[in-house]
Amino acid sequence: MTHKIYLFAAARMGNAIFRYLAGVLFCILYGFRLSDDDSDLQETVDDTFFLRWMNEYNKTGVLPAFDTNKNYKFYGYFQHDTVYLKHKEEILQYIRENPEYVLRGDNGQSIRAIDLLDPVIDGSDIPSYDLVLHLRLEDFIVIGFAINPDVIRSFLNNLKEKGQSSSTLTIVVKQPTSQMEVKYIEYVTQDWKSSGSTVIIESNSYMKDFHIMKNARALICSCSTFCWSAALLSDCLETAYMPNVHHPDRIWETFRRPVEDTRPCYPNMECSIYKLGQVLGVKVPLPRTRRTTRIRELLR
Numbered sequence: 001m002t003h004k005i006y007l008f009a010a011a012r013m014g015n016a017i018f019r020y021l022a023g024v025l026f027c028i029l030y031g032f033r034l035s036d037d038d039s040d041l042q043e044t045v046d047d048t049f050f051l052r053w054m055n056e057y058n059k060t061g062v063l064p065a066f067d068t069n070k071n072y073k074f075y076g077y078f079q080h081d082t083v084y085l086k087h088k089e090e091i092l093q094y095i096r097e098n099p100e101y102v103l104r105g106d107n108g109q110s111i112r113a114i115d116l117l118d119p120v121i122d123g124s125d126i127p128s129y130d131l132v133l134h135l136r137l138e139d140f141i142v143i144g145f146a147i148n149p150d151v152i153r154s155f156l157n158n159l160k161e162k163g164q165s166s167s168t169l170t171i172v173v174k175q176p177t178s179q180m181e182v183k184y185i186e187y188v189t190q191d192w193k194s195s196g197s198t199v200i201i202e203s204n205s206y207m208k209d210f211h212i213m214k215n216a217r218a219l220i221c222s223c224s225t226f227c228w229s230a231a232l233l234s235d236c237l238e239t240a241y242m243p244n245v246h247h248p249d250r251i252w253e254t255f256r257r258p259v260e261d262t263r264p265c266y267p268n269m270e271c272s273i274y275k276l277g278q279v280l281g282v283k284v285p286l287p288r289t290r291r292t293t294r295i296r297e298l299l300r
Contacts, residue, residue, distance in 0.1 A: 003068060004035035005045075008075045012105045013206060014225030015077050017116065018255075020103050021091060021229075022050060022078035028090050030068050034101055040071055047076035047252035054083050077252040079225055084232060085258075092117065092233075111207060116233055119211045126208065128236065129200070130166035132216035135173040135188075136224040137181045144272040147223065147243065149279060151266040152188045155220075155241075160195065168198040172212055172227075175203040180273070183280040220265055221258075231258035241265035 005023045009016065026032050026045075056064050084091065099114030119126055133156070140146040156169070169192055176182045189199045202212050206226070213219055213230035218239040221227045231240050232255075240262045247253055256262070277284035 002031060002033050004037065004071045005032045006035055006038045006041055006071070006073050007103075008038075008073055009104045009106045010075070011077070012107055012226070013103070013109045013111070014227070014229055015079075016103045016105045016109075017229040018078045018080075018225055019074055019076065020101075020113070021084050021232075022076075023074050024091055024094050025084065025087060026066075026072075026074075028087060028094055029063055030066055032068065032072070034098070036102070038073070041073045042070040043067075044073045044075050047078065050076060050078055051251055051254075054080060058082055077225075077250075079228065079250075079253045079255045081232065081255045081257050088232075109206065115207055116210075119207060121205060121208045121211070124208075126211040126215055127202075128215040128217075129170040129212070130168065130217045131220070132170045132172055132213055132218070133220040134213055134222045134224060134227040135171060135185065136222040136227070137176070137184060138174050140223075141178075141180055141184075141273055141276060145223070145270050146184070146273075146276060147266065148269040148271045148275070149184055149187045151269050153191060155266045156188065157191050160192065160197070166218075168200060170200040170202060170212070170216075172202045172209045174206075174209075180276060180280065180282050180284075183282055184276070187280055223268055225255075228255050228258065234258075239263065243268045 005026060007019050007023050010019075023034055027034060053064055053066075095113045095117055099112060101113040102110050103113060104110045137146060169189065171185065171189070173185065176185065185201070193199055202209060204212075210226065210230050213227055214234045215236050216234070217236060218241070219227070219231055219237055220241040221231060221243065223243055223245055231237055237259050238261060240258045241264070242256060242262055243265055244267045245253065245256070246268060274284050276282070
């Protein structure tokens with residue numbers, strides 16, 4: 001009897017894709033099957049176990065022993081690169097042979113596995129661009145994970161000055177819903193536009209945006225697993241620019257090199273919403289605490 005792997009949904013679609021890749025890898029290497037049935041699970045594969053397993057496999061080249069007579073829950077994020085790239089063609093073949101498996105995020109998003117490779121989106125073609133920049137704003141702005149726009153702006157200027165870029169910059173970003181997001185996009189593209197170059201904004205369904213990134217010739221990645229997974233699965237990408245990600249507490253996050261020609265872009269200089277407000281000229285109300293309430297009273 002073939003034993004099963006159940007993928008526990010945690011976080012959004014980017015994380016679901018990496019968790020799926022980890023599960024598929026074990027199906028390929030050890031003969032498991034993916035299942036939506038969470039009953040009769042005997043063991044859990046978490047990030048700590050997977051990292052230890054991956055390091056041994058990468059170091060020795062010998063597939064580690066693993067008990068295939070149990071059913072497993074994969075519970076974690078599994079954001080890695082080398083081990084997936086090593087088996088990329090087998091993973092792509094597995095997806096084509098098992099197209100209807102459903103990947104799920106914990107926010108209600110779901111896609112079929114084959115949607116990662118063959119998009120069917122509103123009957124429209126997916127455009128291909130030479131240079132694509134992905135911006136992760138929305139929740140990252142609120143929680144202080146958004147990258148300082150000054151470093152992105154500086155990097156784009158350096159690309160243009162060195163002649164390493166297309167004359168057209170395409171930005172993939174979730175549809176802006178706040179003044180802060182609109183100002184952020186305007187700020188990072190200000191110099192690019194003033195030089196007479198073209199800026200295209202793509203804000204579509206999340207899977208159309210995924211395939212626009214996947215179709216890019218050069219992709220400037222954000223600190224987003226959704227962007228990273230598009231780069232990893234791409235067969236068009238020639239050059240990837242990766243931010244200097246440094247989260248030592250995230251053992252599950254070793255992803256650094258989606259393609260051979262991967263270059264550093266900008267430091268991952270996260271900044272608070274208040275810092276963003278200063279840079280972009282957007283007023284950000286202070287949170288309501290006893291201290292700030294008293295300050296407001298004194299300033300009336």
